[in-house]
Amino acid sequence: MFQDVLLESGAQISDNGIVQTFGNDEEALKAADSGCAVIEMSHFGRLRVTGDDRLRFLHNQSTADLLQLKDGEGCDTVFVTNTARTIDLATAWAMNTAVILLVSPETRHDLIKLLNKYIFFSDKVEVDDITEKTSYFSIVGPQSDNVMRQLKLESLIDKPYGTHVHYTANGAPVTVGVGSGLCTKGYSFLVSTAAAGPVWTSILKCGALHMGSLAWERLRILQGRPVPGKELTDEFNVLEAGLWRTISQTKGCYIGQETVARLITYNGVKQHLHGVKLTGAVEPGTILTTRDGVKAGKLTSCTREAPYFGLCYIRKQCGGPGLEIKIGDGSVTGILVQVPGLARELSSGSQTVT
Template sequence: MSTSAIDTNDAAAIQAAQEGVLCIDRSFWGRIKVSDGDRLRFLHNQSTNDIQSLKPGQGCDTVFVNSTARTLDLATAYILEDAVLLLVSPNRREFLMQWLDRYIFFADKVQLTDVTDETATISLIGPQSDAVVEKLGAAAIIGEAYGNHISIPSVSGSLIGVGSGLASPGYTLILPASSKQEVWSKILEAGAVPISDSTWDKLRILQGRPAPEQELTEEYNPLEAGLWQTISFNKGCYIGQETIARLNTYKGVKQHLYGIKLSGYAEPGSVITIGDEKLGKLTSYTKTLDSHFGLGYIRTKAGGAGLKVHVGEVEGEVVEIPFVSHDYPQF
């Protein structure tokens, strides 16, 4: 396929994410089932969101951080009747299985099971996703809160949850691997346009979803990554809580993740500057049909959207991105 064909398809996908409906097979992402009696308390203590307050049929995004609040992964937790199902990044599942296992103590009633190989994940992206959901017989989920989920009536052992995984509206399906092809065919028949992993990555950069090994590393904390919606400031102690609480209380976030419109190609890792002043680092780059775009961390004191910067030798302008927030929450 030529470069122009790739660009044209990407342009169509970007438009469909804004106006139509896309679908992507995210089965290579990790799925971890956390079961037994202490599952909610355990996850509540290991991640940033208020897992313990959720009921079956609800869900949320949450961040796993280390003891100094550096990010390990952004995950989605779906609360089932007898377990919690975690959707985690594809390059983080083995690490998280081992990391979580370290915190299960003798008296804890917690079981971890990697169910990635026996399950599948499909996401619907875009404002016309509701029409596809209706065709799947799951119209009851339309209009529900983010993370809420129900089973797909015709597919045993499945769930469909609100949220596309990006800033665009949509839904995420998790189902037995044996049912994936049948459901995928129904989704295509309902008019969804399939996209590749590379197009998903392009959309995630344009919309500002941070990714492990790029924006989510042990250099950054979830407040710097703009993941305020994943953090409960009212829950009890959890790993990394003291650092996050202190940063929030004293408004001590030193850098923020932004989008950067670029005049040309820039290598991830390039230094972001104004004159001789170093402001941060480019973490992701993508090219669209008519522009270049990246994600990068900008020092808080330097300012935010509207800044004219250099990224390496390339000119850039700092812009807002819809997936993240830069404001301290109001209580």
């Protein structure tokens, strides 16, 4: 079993099956920065959408132009409410007979219910949860290409984000895609449970260092990837969340489209998600103020160890990168900084991905 392989590698696994750490968080983060780390992410959701209308259906449910995707292509897209409030940032892989959605663990079940709610009698669409039938992990870091070459997967190097190909390992299916969900160079592996152990072991033999969810949490905060329950809630819209790159400028109507168009046309975005360097640890949800005591926003995420870093929503009128802020009672202060995962405006053309 794959879990036995992980335990042999030193994995500490929570009661709900999440690999918390391999006891090497600092080393794994260094590998992601200068080498290559492999992250066990099987607690993330995998949904398989099939039927002749699958692309049209998903196109109408999220922000990206999915109708443009051909077999073997992919992109990031955001599911939003009819008022453009954020639900989840997902990756879509278009295949010959299906679309695979890689979604956050917090939204997996809710997204299935949401998608099924909008399937009408005449729609040729089915949504299946394949999370328990598969495993999922990613490699990140500047040496990811070297690992791919050793795995004989060099055909994916330098291909566009979301490009994916199918292989077999020990006779079991494996899909490998460009991108890790972070801004760091990387690749994702969707594998059958039978192939998970051998593929994981092969990646480690190629020089990648294993990473658990605690280190990934720090990495995603540093890079500015928003997640459900923290940055992605019904309190914030998709533009405020800095996910402009996932929004198509050319597609037609989709859930939340009218609100998004109105916000862009009338410059209606009132706050932005920022990175913030902190002088100490802070609880998410803490109110932030300017040095003059003006309420500026709210902290949504914070790293557990020094150097402390967080993500926060700040009112646009208060300022942007370089702004000094006070957190809570002022015993901790911070300064806003840019992070690579967030955008403030639409790119030229249709949606792009990081």
